[in-house]
Amino acid sequence: MCRSRSLYFALEAMGVGSEVHRKVFDAVHGQRLRIDNDGAIGAFAGVIGVDKTRLVDEMKGFTVGSKLNVANKTFASYQVNGVPTLAINGRFLTSPEMAGGEEAALRVAEALIRKAKTTR
Numbered sequence: 001m002c003r004s005r006s007l008y009f010a011l012e013a014m015g016v017g018s019e020v021h022r023k024v025f026d027a028v029h030g031q032r033l034r035i036d037n038d039g040a041i042g043a044f045a046g047v048i049g050v051d052k053t054r055l056v057d058e059m060k061g062f063t064v065g066s067k068l069n070v071a072n073k074t075f076a077s078y079q080v081n082g083v084p085t086l087a088i089n090g091r092f093l094t095s096p097e098m099a100g101g102e103e104a105a106l107r108v109a110e111a112l113i114r115k116a117k118t119t120r
Helices: 003-013 017-030 038-048 052-059 062-078 102-118
Strands: 086-088 092-094
Touching: 003 017, 003 052, 003 062, 017 038, 038 052, 052 062, 086 102, 092 102
Parallel strands: none
Antiparallel strands: 086 092
């Protein structure tokens, strides 16, 4: 199970996702913290001001489980190998890796959006 997806959906379910998203992103990608087990998640919850017990419970709950199932099926159907990956109109994919960088991926996405609008 992908703990980062569970963490994301649990924070959203708690209604604090938008408040703490930047803190989580900075911790994982900036500070390279490993938030991949209940102990680390509980400790991190205190740092970001979230109730540890409720967060861990939410991560194991039905709502988060349902959202994880949908996300996993979507990843599999699009054959996503990494993030960020942009899917356009259910038909096209691009990513910085595929396009040769972040700016190029955005240019490709814009072109694919134009193409999708004209070939409905």
